[in-house]
Amino acid sequence: MERGWSRERRAFRQHYTTDVLDSSLLRMPVVGFITPSDPMWTSTLKAMDAELVTDSLVCRYDPSASPDGLRGAEGTFSLCSFAYVNALARAGRLDKARVTFEKMLTYANHVGLYSEEIGLTGEQLGNFPQAFTHLALIDAAISLDRELDRHPRSVARRHTSS
DSSP states (O other): OTTTEETTTTEEOSSTTOOOOBGGGGGTTTTTSSOTTOHHHHHHHHHHHHHTEETTEEOSBOTTTSOOSOSSOOOEEHHHHHHHHHHHHHTTOHHHHHHHHHHHHTTSOTTSOOOSEEOTTSOEESSSSOHHHHHHHHHHHHHHHHHHHHOTTSHHHHHHTO
8 A cells, every 4th residue: 555556646556666557456446455435546546537548448558658568559458448447336436437338338349249459440459359358348237237226316327217
């Protein structure tokens, strides 16, 4: 908690000697490292919104801030985008979680399968089909459904009944 938290960024970081964010942080509330409502976590989630999320799609990390030595650009990661839905739902940001989940559903192919990455124009890139992505989809769906059931008066739930 002490070394992984950046006071300057008001967010947890990729590793102890940087202030760079990484989408692996999305696992923190899932594994019980921190509660989804902890101010340190919600601050980290907001920082990730600003830095790693583009129109609901999530990058693993910012390669320009944390060079990985690989050539070329990579797309956003489907697994990370579903992990983001899971984190949003657990943090009580149900409207954002629902919209993000629904947008992600549009990136599946004609039989509902996902690749590892989504390119800038929405094309599927990388390993296909990507089993870990499908597991993250299931986790996101379960968390979102559970949280919507806990908060039946939320705007997110009202839209599903119309």
